[in-house]
Amino acid sequence: MVNKLELLVLGGLLGAPCATILSKCAAAPVLFAVHPAGNAIAFLLCFPLGIYVMLERKSVSDFKTRIFLSKLHMFSQMLAMLLLSVGGATAYMTKNANGKDxxxxxxxxxxxxxxxxxxxxxxxxxxxxS
Known part of the structure; x- marks a missing residue:
């Protein structure tokens, strides 16, 4: 089902930049740091995970596994949307606090x-x- 080499390569390609961004954000003690941190996790981990899971689902014939993969896809996409919302809200709040348009x-x-x-x-x- 899952190709371990694919996961390793994707984990490195997407995880390394995400870890770098998160380390920079953790070092910055400001509210705005949540914006790039949330976006990095959403765009570099959650969205690609959702896509990868659905691509894997195509090759699975077991019904229960297909349902699990669909739910994992939905969870990762919802988590990404939540992270994007939090990141966007912090950017908006920071602009408000600084009086910027x-x-x-x-x-x-x-x-x-x-x-x-x-x-x-x-x-x-x-x-x-529905």
């Missing part, structure tokens, strides 16, 4: 679009499963 950079607009598309994707799946 919101949505003034390309980064913030792309983040808003990403959050919107991710939420619509999640809602679309929930509607389809």
């Amino acid at each position: 919101h949505f003034t950079s390309t980064h913030s607009w792309i983040a808003g679009a990403t959050a919107t598309l991710s939420t619509l994707n999640m809602l679309g799946v929930r509607i389809r499963l």
